[in-house]
Amino acid sequence: MGGVxxxxxxxxxxxxxxxxxxxxxxxxxxxxxVWTVGSWASDLQRDLPVLTxxxxxxxxxLKLAGGVVPLxxxxxxxxxxxxxxxxxxxxGVVLVFWGGANTVLGGAxxxxxxxxxxxxDRHALAGHVLLWDPLFLIWGALLLLGLRAPARSVRAGDHPxxx
Numbered sequence: 001m002g003g004v005x006x007x008x009x010x011x012x013x014x015x016x017x018x019x020x021x022x023x024x025x026x027x028x029x030x031x032x033x034v035w036t037v038g039s040w041a042s043d044l045q046r047d048l049p050v051l052t053x054x055x056x057x058x059x060x061x062l063k064l065a066g067g068v069v070p071l072x073x074x075x076x077x078x079x080x081x082x083x084x085x086x087x088x089x090x091x092g093v094v095l096v097f098w099g100g101a102n103t104v105l106g107g108a109x110x111x112x113x114x115x116x117x118x119x120x121d122r123h124a125l126a127g128h129v130l131l132w133d134p135l136f137l138i139w140g141a142l143l144l145l146g147l148r149a150p151a152r153s154v155r156a157g158d159h160p161x162x163x
Contacts, residue, residue: 106129
C-alpha cells in the first residue's frame, strides 16, 4: 500500500504516539499537565503510585499498538489481515465516537449547557475538550480514512501473511 492511504495511516500513527507519550511520562512519575485529565489522576499518582504507573504504562503501550498495528497490517506483516483490518476499523470507530462525543458534550458543559462546573472540573474538562478528546477524534478519523484505501485488498486477503 502506498499513496494517500499510507500517508493517512502514518499520520494516525503520529497522533497515537503523541497521545501515548504523556501516558509514559505520567507512568514514570511526571506530573506536568496531569490537571488536564482531572484531579483524580493526581490523587491516584499520589495514593497508588505503583498501580498508577503500571496502568499508565499499559495504556501507553495500547496507544502505541493502536498506531503501529494498522501500519504493519497494511504492509502485509500480520497474519489474518482481514481480522486485523476489522479490528482497526472498530478501533477507529470507537476513537471517532469517543473523541467526537466527548469534545461536543464537554464543550457544551464548559459553556454551561448542563449547569455550573466547579473550577477544578472546569480545568480538567477544558483539557479534555481542547486536547485529549480532539486528539482521539483526529486519530480515529485519520485511521478510518487510511484504512479505506487498502480495504479492498486487505479484505480480499491480497496481503501476504508472514510465515
